[in-house]
Amino acid sequence: MKKVIKRLSFSIIIFIITYIGVEMAKKNNEFIETFYSGRLYPFIARNTSFAFSWLPYSAGEIFLTIGVVGLIVLIIGFFRKPSTAYLSDLLSRIVVTAAILYFAFWTMWGLNNFRLPLEENLGYEVEKLTTQDLKETAIYLIDRINDTEDKMVFDDDNLPVYHGDIQEILKNSRVYFDNFAGNHSFLTTGRYSKPKPMIYSEVMSHLNYTGIYNPFTAEANLNVSAPRHSIPFVALHEISHQRGIAGEREANFIAFLASVESDDYYFKYSGYVSALNYIINAIYSEDKDLYFELAELFSLNLRAVYRANAEYWQNYQTVVSDIGEINNDVFLKSTGQSEGTKSYGLVVDLIATYVKMKKA
Secondary structure (H helix, E strand, C coil): CHHHHHHHHHHHHHHHHHHHHHHHHHCCHHHHHHHHHHHHHHHHHHHHHHHHCCCCCCHHHHHHHHHHHHHHHHHHHHHHCCCHHHHHHHHHHHHHHHHHHHHHHHHHCHHHHHCCCHHHHHCCCCCCCCHHHHHHHHHHHHHHHHHHHCCCCECCCCCECCCCCHHHHHHHHHHHHHHHHCCCCCCCCCCCCCCEECCCHHHHHHCCCCEEEECCCCEEEECCCCCHHHHHHHHHHHHHHHCCCCCHHHHHHHHHHHHHCCCCHHHHHHHHHHHHHHHHHHHHHHCHHHHHHHHCCCCHHHHHHHHHHHHHHHCCCCHHHHHHHHHHHHHHHHCCCCCHHHHHHHHHHHHHHHHHHHHC
């Protein structure tokens, strides 16, 4: 019983210290940007990522599997010989593990949620959008997509063809991100591992996840079962998290910039198509007639890409995907992203600002 009390006392102290630290971080954005995101986090992430870079698959998935199996073994042990002492010991171990993981999450990555706004680092002046702004942004992106399609190869189903396999996409995503980050001091480069294909990619599809960043192993993990054309954008999105961009809105925009500023037309296409998807969805919620008007401008290839994407995810619209969506929503809100999963779509203001600057 003494061990149980010690564990619970230790856990309470850890929870309190972490909570106070997080609350202080919320009020000191410049300190977080300069000291944590600019110095401490890159040191932690680079070395953690490098330590697991030799593994071809996600170390985080392996550790999670071991943890789940271990927990199942402990629970089976309890039911074989049930006792209050065993249950108390088991629960106290779970609580202390949760406390340590809670502390590790915030110190190893989570505080990046409280750095300065991305638009401040980029020097953008984001204004409130009108429907006309969205229309002009959509037309710009459609034009860029058409230009990019002229330089690409498409298969018999009108889907884009890449010159390499998944591993080539994952390797190049790190290269292109580093090239982009080299021009932006608020992003870090170094010995980070490349994005890794997930062993449980099919499970991730059922949960409606395209990728996950694991802060405990500093790995960008990809659902490689998802439609191929979306993987470059998702890979760059998860790398953005790896390099200290915590917000989904911000990670989406960095992924967009890194993809369209690369010299790889497949990556450019993935970025433009993903950006247009966010813009066109925003237009649909504001003006359905305009949405259908713009959809008439889509090429046969673009229609095929959107159709393939919709059909793929439609196959996974089950109770499990709803649970995955709720889980992600709760997680995002718990880290300070008040819009939850809606924060992914908030990138439209940054994309529209980028288009305005390009057209100026």
